[in-house]
Amino acid sequence: MRTHLCGVLRAGDAGTTVRLCGWVGRRREHGEHLAFVDLRDHSGIIQCVIDNSVDVRSEWVIAVTGTVRPRPDGTVNPGLDTGEIEIGDCTVEVLNEAEPPPFPVDDRTDADEPVRLRYRYVDLRRPRMQRNLRLRARVNAAIRAAMDRQGFCEVETPLLWAPTPEGSREFSVPARLHHGSFYALPQSPQLAKQLLMVGGVDRYYQIARCLRDEDLRADRQFEFTQLDMEASFATQDDVMGFVTEAVLNAAEAATGERPPDIARMTWADALDRYGTDKPDLRFAMELVDLTAAFADTGVKAFAAPVVKAIGVPGGASFTRSRLDQLTEQAKRAGASGLAWFRVTAGPALEGPLDRFLSESERGRVLEKTGAGEGDLILAVADVYRTACTVLGMLRNALGSPPVGQGPHRYVWVTDFPMFDGVDASGNPQAAHHPFTMPYAEDLPLLDSDPAAVRSQAYDLVLNGWELGSGSVRIHRSDIQSKVFATLGITDADAEARFGFLLGAFRYGAPPHAGFAFGIDRLAAILAGEENIREVIAYPKTQSGADPLTGAPSPLPAATLAELGIRVVVPPGP
RNA sequence: GGACCUGUGGUGCAGCUCGGAGUGCACGCCGCCCUGUCAAGGCGGAGGUCGCGGGUUCAAAUCCCGUCAGGUCCGCCA
Missing domain, CATH: 3.30.930.10 (Bira Bifunctional Protein; Domain 2)
Structure with missing residues (x-):
């Protein structure tokens, strides 16, 4: 039915007569004597030049027979793998018409997931x-x-x-x-x-x-x-x-x-340095131990079996409400509280607990965390396991890039x-x-x-x-x-x-x-x-539904009877 | 079971704080024009249960309550 895939043709194929099959992407019509049709299959997109009028619409399935030729000077499209060539002298055969797609079949925008999943067969055509x-x-x-x-x-x-x-x-x-x-x-x-x-x-x-x-x-x-x-x-x-x-x-x-x-x-090392058994090694912000620094402290908040901390690069600019949110997060995760210090010029510390710290405690906090001006220090004083896991949670929340980004x-x-x-x-x-x-x-x-x-x-x-x-x-x-x-x-x-x-x-x-x-x-x-x-070709939504097929769905009474199942419907409101 | 975010023509958004006629943007769709475009361009047009229900109000996309759907997370995943 076809001689080549759309996306594989190159300048070296010039002169070859080809027959390509695929879906109509974008069309650019210039009247009854010239039209460009982007033909798409799984391998890519190629431009077909039609020298007369042609009635094809978005996502129609067509076969194009024509000759590979270099594009005229000045019309090469460097954004396309096949951009140095085009298919000329085309005859177009419509294999199947199609309704307009519910969303654009390209990677520039994302439709909402429910729509994508309902029309997954269209979504799957997208290059991504x-x-x-x-x-x-x-x-x-x-x-x-x-x-x-x-x-x-x-x-x-x-x-x-x-x-x-x-x-x-x-x-x-x-x-x-x-x-x-x-x-x-x-x-x-x-x-x-x-x-x-x-x-x-x-x-x-x-x-x-x-x-x-x-x-x-x-x-x-x-x-x-x-x-x-x-x-x-x-x-x-x-x-x-x-x-x-x-x-x-x-x-x-x-x-x-x-x-x-x-x-x-x-595992012990991962917990100690990253506060989790699944450390993200794409960024530093390792946990440091401040227990010794506060061994003889007069600060009640730090009178705990263990004091651990992380330095947050650039975190000194966090607003008070952001810091309150982090404190809330830490408490929900099981910590009794969260101590924070902005590192200002000097370097000096700034925060609600700073005035209770001794000079040597300040020095050791800065030294241990390695924090500099503009950074933020977050500290948790608690039992060992809690101090580690709470800071590990904060470390991820504040430092972790999207999972697919950056190095592996x-x-x-x-x-x-x-x-x-x-x-x-x-x-x-x-x-x-x-x-x-x-x-x-x-x-x-x-x-x-x-x-x-x-x-x-x-x-x-x-x-x-x-x-x-x-x-x-x-x-x-x-x-x-x-x-x-x-x-x-x-x-x-x-x-x-x-x-x-x-x-x-x-x-x-x-x-x-x-x-x-x-x-x-x-x-x-x-x-x-x-x-x-x-x-995943056909995933389910967070509630376990499949918008494409409508699953899960009730079964006919006869099917239930055959299985020996009686359904107990929960009482309505 | 819980927290937070989202829901506005086919698609993506803005409008919502501070209530005043379904107002706006981009794309798509339909028709016409156009011989080198490539997110083509120009002109015209169609298309709406502002998720749903209730409440407040002279008046609700907008405020309040409830509910449904989707997403992210907590719980859960030996």
Whole structure:
């Protein structure tokens, strides 16, 4: 039907007779003897010159037959990849007429998202969306190539699976053949892939769809895609190496440039310096410790176990109301208060608490934060964890560029605590999941000091977004029982919840470790987007609706009956 | 469950504080003119439940209350 794509023709093709197919972009008509039609397909746009009148409209689908020729002197368009040439002596065949599009099919303006999603098939024609879809396809291909090269075997796992009562809320699917029973759509192939290790697959990977019925965000959809992988007889370092290769290969395929090797940082270090377990390394503003500076202070506000601070470049110009807002934010995040000092000429400090500071305290605040004239110093005095996380939140709020902008800064965060917080019964909660292997040297602490146990769990972070996480898994039942006991899970509980996994582990489970990272997030950042919806063909809105299809929608009574489902409609107002 | 922002011809905006006739800008659409444009240009025209409901008022896009939708965030996401 066509001989070439629109966007690939160049000056070297001059003289070639071509037949092109695509959509009508802009038209520039000069009466009945001359018209220019921009013809667009996924590869780009080329100008067709019509020497008579032609009736084509915006977004009509046409085929153009003509000859590639250089443009006359002075009419070259440097803004177009095909701008040195045009198609002359055109005959136009209308393949399909079209209504005027609901919004312009170009990248200069963005229609509102509901309109874009309702007419997604039009939105996808825009160069931006074509670029994003194709970038994502290259990312997928590069990941597959890297995993294949490293000896991994692609295996598909079920979407209809057993409910697993740990972790995030799952979507349920009624079983037609077993009324009253349900499948769950898997939040991840976690248990399936561990069973593959018992099954001797050795190195498994899958570009897997995961489903979680949790509230949506800019970086979260109900359904998302992960590179899911697991390897037998592999250490933490082995897995991090496999994943690094896949991610860097994907980044190179997307951007044309291979990033340097990925830095590492312990969880404790990330919390101490950045106040978060997903540090954004694109900017500095690191947390500094002022506890020693205020060890003997007379200032009540600083009489706390820990005093930490950040310097905000240029922040001295913040208005009082802005500072009040930041204080509010800090309090909502759990701090008892927020101390601020503008750095003025001298340098000197200016702020409500300044007059209570001793000269040496002033000096050490300036020295430790490295702040200079025009900067702002924000300090939180609290218990260690709160001081860190509140300042980490403020650091991101004040310093972090949009996630898709600037350099791509990957970092491995390692040595997570095994347990984080307590559940309603006062038992420690698993920070990663209950099959995560503690460091061998920390095993004795399971009894004495569970909070101090470090696990062999690791996250991959890019520009402050968590790309994914993984761990070395427990393959020995004695350690697993010990961890379950610490979590307050009895043997009977464990058997009921994960019996099929524990059963499998009694038949020769190899030591294994794995990882999973979000391809939507990686593709979005590599595409320079701040929202994963921009790299998903048919995303849902924040309330989980699809404006294109109208989903979710009620089911016909007959369908419900077949499934054995009776709908309880909540009482109206 | 909560906080904040947004909703005005097909699209993107302004108008809202300080109430006075659906007022304005750009694009698109329809018609006519135009032989080198490229966000073509010129002339003319059509197109509106100011998200929805209620209230205040002589009078509401504008003020108040409620509600719906969309977005960002908190909670949630082992």
